[in-house]
Amino acid sequence: MTQFYDIQTWGPEIGPTSNFLFSTANFRIIAPSIAAAVWKVGGTVVMPGPAFAPETVLAAIEKHEITHLLLLPAQVHSVVAHPTFKNRHVDTVRSILTGSDVATRDLLFKISAAFPSAAVCAAHGMTEGGGFLQWTCFYDDAAGRWFKTGDSGMINSDGVIYILGRIKDVVMRAGIPITAAALESSIGQFTGASTAVVAIPSPSLGQEPFAVLQDFHGKSEAQVKQGVINLFGNDYRLLGAASLKQLGLNAFPLNATGKVMKVELQRVVEEYLDRQK
Structure with missing residues (x-):
C-alpha cells in the first residue's frame, strides 16, 4: 500500500x-x-x-x-x-x-x-481495488478493456476522463437519465450551499429530482427551480427544493464513510411532501 x-x-x-x-x-x-x-x-x-x-x-x-x-x-x-x-x-x-x-x-x-x-x-x-478482482469485473469493447466501477463518466477529445457520479445515483425522469451530481453542482454554485438531489417516485414520470439544500442563503425555491430549467431545460426540472431546516434536519445524514445517505434522505423528503398535501 x-x-x-x-x-x-x-x-x-x-x-x-x-x-x-x-x-x-x-x-x-x-x-x-x-x-x-x-x-x-x-x-x-x-x-x-x-x-x-x-x-x-x-x-x-x-x-x-x-x-x-x-x-x-x-x-x-x-x-x-x-x-x-x-x-x-x-x-x-x-x-x-x-x-x-x-x-x-x-x-x-x-x-x-x-x-x-x-x-x-x-x-x-475503489476500496475494492485494494483486494482481489475477478474477470467478471472487466469487459471489452472496440476501445479496449474496461473495469466496471459502477460510475458514470465521459472522456473528452483530449482523452481526459471525467467521473460524473454513480450510475445508481441517476434520476430517470420520463426516460431521461438525470445525473444528480450535475444538478447538485449547479444548485450549489447558484446558492452557495451544499446540495443533495434525490429521486422521488412519480406515477406519470417514473421519478422526479428533488433538491435538498443546507440553506437557501436568501434564494427562494422558485428561483432554484427556474435556475435549473434555465441551465438544463424543462426535461431536468425539479419536483421541488427544501432546506435541511424545512425537513427537520440539522445536517445531512451521513454513513460511516462520510457520504450522504440518499435512501434515508429520500425517506425524509417523501414524508415532507406528504405533509404538504
Missing part, C-alpha cells in the same frame, strides 16, 4: 514533521494506505475520534498543527459551515486530499478559499 503513495504527487511531500489527519472509516483502503505511508517516513497520523464531527476535526487541526488533511466532499461542507470555522487557525494545513465522492470544481474552489495555505488534490478510486 505504501507503494501507492510513493508514486503520488499531491501537494507538499510527507515527512517526519508531517501530521496527517483523517476521519473516515478505517475499513476503506484510503485509511490504511495513508497511515502506512505516513508512518513509513516517520510522520504522525491523527484520528480525532470514533466518528466524524466538524468540531472535533477543527479542534484537532489546531491542537496538533495538522499539515495534511483528508476530507470527503460532505465533510468539507460540514467543516466549512461550522459556526466557529472563521475563528479557527487552519494555516498549518499545507495539503488537502478529497475524493470518495464527486469532487466538483466548485468544491475545489471552496477548499482553496477555506484553506488558502493548502494545495488541493482530488483522488478517485
Whole structure:
C-alpha cells in the first residue's frame, strides 16, 4: 500500500514533521494506505475520534498543527459551515486530499478559499481495488478493456476522463437519465450551499429530482427551480427544493464513510411532501 503513495504527487511531500489527519472509516483502503505511508517516513497520523464531527476535526487541526488533511466532499461542507470555522487557525494545513465522492470544481474552489495555505488534490478510486478482482469485473469493447466501477463518466477529445457520479445515483425522469451530481453542482454554485438531489417516485414520470439544500442563503425555491430549467431545460426540472431546516434536519445524514445517505434522505423528503398535501 505504501507503494501507492510513493508514486503520488499531491501537494507538499510527507515527512517526519508531517501530521496527517483523517476521519473516515478505517475499513476503506484510503485509511490504511495513508497511515502506512505516513508512518513509513516517520510522520504522525491523527484520528480525532470514533466518528466524524466538524468540531472535533477543527479542534484537532489546531491542537496538533495538522499539515495534511483528508476530507470527503460532505465533510468539507460540514467543516466549512461550522459556526466557529472563521475563528479557527487552519494555516498549518499545507495539503488537502478529497475524493470518495464527486469532487466538483466548485468544491475545489471552496477548499482553496477555506484553506488558502493548502494545495488541493482530488483522488478517485475503489476500496475494492485494494483486494482481489475477478474477470467478471472487466469487459471489452472496440476501445479496449474496461473495469466496471459502477460510475458514470465521459472522456473528452483530449482523452481526459471525467467521473460524473454513480450510475445508481441517476434520476430517470420520463426516460431521461438525470445525473444528480450535475444538478447538485449547479444548485450549489447558484446558492452557495451544499446540495443533495434525490429521486422521488412519480406515477406519470417514473421519478422526479428533488433538491435538498443546507440553506437557501436568501434564494427562494422558485428561483432554484427556474435556475435549473434555465441551465438544463424543462426535461431536468425539479419536483421541488427544501432546506435541511424545512425537513427537520440539522445536517445531512451521513454513513460511516462520510457520504450522504440518499435512501434515508429520500425517506425524509417523501414524508415532507406528504405533509404538504
